[in-house]
Amino acid sequence: MKIKVSIRRRLVLSLVLLAIVPLLLLGTLLSWQSYVIQQRQIIELQNEKAGRALVQINSTIYGLEKALYNALNIYLNILDSDISKQRRVLSELLSLRDEKGTSVFNELTLIDALGQELARESRTSIITPDELVSRATSEEFTAPLSSRKTYFGPVFIDGKTGVPVMLLSVPVIDVRSDTVRGVLVAEMKMKFMWDIVDKINVGESGLVYIVDTTGRVIVHPNPSVVLKETYYDVNIRSGTGTGLDGGKAVLTHDTLQLGNRHLHVMTEVPLEIALRNTYTSLLTIFVFLVLALTGSIYLGFIIVRKVIRPVESLAETAKAISSGDISRRSDISGNDELGALSDSFNLMTGRLAETITSLKSEIAAKEAAEKKIRLAYEEWQRTFDSISQPVSIHDREYRIIRANRAFADFFKLSYRELLGKKCFELFHCSNGPIAGCPHRKTLDTGLNSSEELFEPTLDKHLRHTTSPILDDNGDITGSVHIAEDITERKHTEEKIIASLKEKEVLLKEVHHRVKNNMQVISSLLNLQARQISDKQYADLFNESRNRIASMSLVHEKLYNSRDLAHVDFKDYVHTLVNGLSASYGAASSRVFLTMLIENITLSIDTAIPCGLIINELVSNSLKYAFPEDKKGELKIVLEKADSDEDRHYYNLIISDNGIGIPEDIDIRKTKSLGLQLVSNLVEHQLQGNITLDRSGGTLFHITFRELKYKNRI
Amino acid sequence: MHRDSLILSTIISVILLPLLILLSPSESFSEHTKGKTYLTGIIRPNVKLQNIVDGFKAGMELYGFREGENISYIQTNDISDIDSVVEKMIEMKVDLIFTMTADTTRKTLKKLAGRPVPVIFGGIYDPIASGIVKSLSVPGDNVTGVMIGGSTEKAFEWLLKAVPHAKKIYVPFSSESDTVAICMSVLKKSAEKSRVELMTSKTDTLHELTVALASIPGKADAIFIPNSPFLITNLETIIKFAAEHKLPTGSGTGQYKNGIMITYGQDHFYTGKIASRLASSVLHDRIPAASLPVETTEYFLGINLQTATTVGITVPDSILQQASFIVR
Secondary structure (H helix, E strand, O other): OOOOOOHHHHHHHHHHHHHHHHHHHHHHHHHHHHHHHHHHHHHHHHHHHHHHHHHHHHHHHHHHHHHHHHHHHHOOOHHHOOHHHHHHHHHHHHOOEOOOOOEOEEEEEEEEOOOEEEEEEEOOOOOOHHHOOEOOOOHHHHHHHHHOOOEEEEEEEOOOOOOEEEEEEEEEEEOOOOEEEEEEEEEEEOHHHHHHHHHOOEOOOEEEEEEOOOOEEEEOOOHHHHHOOOEOOOOOOOEEEEOOOOOEEEEEEEEEEEOOEEEEEEEEEEHHHHOHHHHHHHHHHHHHHHHHHHHHHHHHHHHHHHHHHHHHHHHHHHHHHHOOOOOOOOOOOOOOHHHHHHHHHHHHHHHHHHHHHHHHHHHHHHHHHHHHHHHHHHHHHHHHHHOOOOEEEEEOOOEEEEEOHHHHHHHOOOHHHHOOOEHHHHHOOOOOOOOOOHHHHHHHHOOOEEEEEEEOOOOEEEEEEEEEEEOOOOOEEEEEEEEEEOHHHHHHHHHHHHHHHHHHHHHHHHHHHHHHHHHHHHHHHHHHHHHOOOHHHHHHHHHHHHHHHHHHHHHHHHHHOOOOOEEEHHHHHHHHHHHHHHHOOHHHHOEEEEEEEOOOEEEHHHHHHHHHHHHHHHHHHHHHHOOOOOOEEEEEEEEEEEEEOOEEEEEEEEEEOOOOOOOOOOOOOOOOHHHHHHHHHHHHHOOOEEEEEOOOOEEEEEEEEOOOOOOOO | OOHHHHHHHHHHHHHHHHHHHHHOOOOOOOOOOOOOOEEEEEEOOOHHHHHHHHHHHHHHHHOOOOEOOOEEEEEEOOOOOHHHHHHHHHHOOOOEEEEOOHHHHHHHHHHHOOOOOOEEEEEEOOOOOOOOOOOOOOOOOOEEEEEOOOOHHHHHHHHHHHOOOOOEEEEEEOOOOHHHHHHHHHHHHHHHHHOOEEEEEEOOOHHHHHHHHHOOOOOOOEEEEOOOHHHHHOHHHHHHHHHHOOOOEEEOOOHHHHOOOEEEEOOHHHHHHHHHHHHHHHHOOOOOHHHOOOEEOOOEEEEEHHHHHHHOOOOOHHHHHHOOEEEO
């Protein structure tokens, strides 16, 4: 199965969404807030420092102004003093120094109301009176003269030292006349401002510096910056910008207003320093983020290594196993749940392999069995289909659940079309079982059933044979139905029957004609006998006639019986003996005839000799046993004695209580034709035995068995 | 190592490496000197200039260079063989050489030619005129320092203010240094402005100096000592002679502590401190010396009242009030 969304990808997404993204958002927010706050704070700090610088510078300048004014106040008439005094005053003022001991004035000049220098003192030069000039047109003179206020001149650079200086001129006012009588011009070194800004700490490495209107840096904690003639863009205002050294810095701008002059007071803190806390915050956040990221990655890696990979390995192993490689085993080891899972998985796989092996064996056995069954079934099916008769299996509801090919061919339907159809619908085109339905009989009786039926719709004679199908409980679940087409046989039978009937008629006709012929012979003999006067000869003729009659009677009985091959011998004997009794007239009337004849049928081959024997012995008894009108009894017994194979043994006993046969007469050697005939018929034709008992008359006991029919053609 | 562990270690290393780089100490302004001990060579040509050295060291300490901790000094006072001295300092891999006087600095620079060792000088009268630097704002040649010249004219005036009656001023000079010539030129101009007469004599040896001094009594009203290493070295001789002959002394050298009655010029200690700031910029801020403008020292009025008393001069209060230093 293809994995659409892997656990690994979900894990990474989860880590990103749950750990990294929130951290990034939080970090960005905090960083931005920190940046804004830090920048605002540093600007406020710088403004404060700039303000402090302004205050100190203003204070110092105010002090210098005051010093100048004080000197003028002390020396009220300085303008009127001699030059030496004026120079001394100026020299004293030149000695003014700032807190650091740095001189603040380079030069001082006293100018009268007309603009003429009265005295000038320098820190480096000797100024002779010849060097004094008129400065009547100079601004540092005219400005304070007219305004009566301190004048601040432009900043310029001392050519000898490179130090920026500014002219500071104050009016010399006569308090009595309240007129400006002159001007004191001081060349003020800006150096003292260097010391002021040097003392102002703006953060760790921030600084305050002052730029004049031309952009030149004139005040800086580091004199080198000033002396190097550094310029700066005075248009830069507060905020983040380019610092004096070209680097990024947080800048503030303020204005130092000195009378009519103004200077730009700048503070700057390197951006790196100003935002150090921000950077620290950022760094902290970044460190936290990196650690979290590292932790997340490590955690993810651990999870991947300890969980995902084993799971994937297990999945891969399971996939391989599902693909058929049941020899695959999970190689995950450990004491954790996954290790236990792996062990269980391997154990399960092992057992599965064993089960599969077992199943394979079973399947192989089953397949072999199924193959056998299939072969058996196929064999059975072939056998089933090879049965020429339509064979089908029906359930209890008369539905056909199986049928052979002959059955399908018989109805010209496919096997599938046959299944489920009711048998009576197919065979009889009826809506229900017909009368005499063999299937019903089998269902009712549990026995085989057979019925020959003519199916008008099929125009066939069918022999329906059903055999019950029993389940394990012996209950009938259906039957096997064999439909044998016996139409041809039926037709043959009909022909045979017809032929038999015809032959029977012919045979009857033959028997009738034989009987008629014999009767003709008998009649002829009778007629002949009547013409013979000698009784002895006449009797011979009569005896012959009786013998022929007995044979004729057989043929008569045959053509009158249903069975042309057998004679109802009881009826025959009665007819024969009664006929003999009638033939012998008075002699027979004294003899009491007793006939104990069982219902026996004999074939013509047995019946004719047997009839001749009875004819001879009865005739002999009637003729000779009771001479002289003697009465007596004649008894004829015919019974079945025993059976051997398919033939029966019979006992024929003919006895009388007459005078008996003389002892000296041997029935086998006697000249009497009758007795010779009996003896020959019994022993040679019937292959029986004959005994003669002379103790109480005459008793012939003949034992014979029915002769087998011999083909005569 | 297990393959997975190797991969994990690699991933974590890749992630943490930038972090470690970020967290690693950057070479910041204050930290790049941490743990490093700088070696600074000091060439002091004259014991009278020791205050400059002291001021230099004191200033260096103010800027965070504490001797024995992060800076050590090797100082030589023997300038007889500057080449050897500089060679030795180069061998010792000094980070900076602090010199004094134009001649010493020039010789040092000559020996260092092509060597990346910055030189800070602590008191040269006119470094441009002496050929030490090309200009004050951009010195060039890996050298900068503190200029002390510019006060001679005013110093001459202060002497005259203290000794108003002086009409003849004796000025010894030596030919050892061009600084002296410059100084003499200024003095001549100053004398003219002040309408006094200068008496000069070339004294390149102590003997010459002794002879020259011996010739001035009754002829000169005061002695002005120009910026000359030779004269400073033999300052005691001059001072002693001046005291013996009641001659007031003046100078622009700032050697009031060593007996000169009135001086107007550098304060050696102050000069040394200014030089230390430049040295700090070189060592600490890594600013090439060549780009550090030469600074001019501050001039102070110093008065040695002992000497004044010795020579019988009463310094007016108006002058004393303007003095920055007074030796009483």
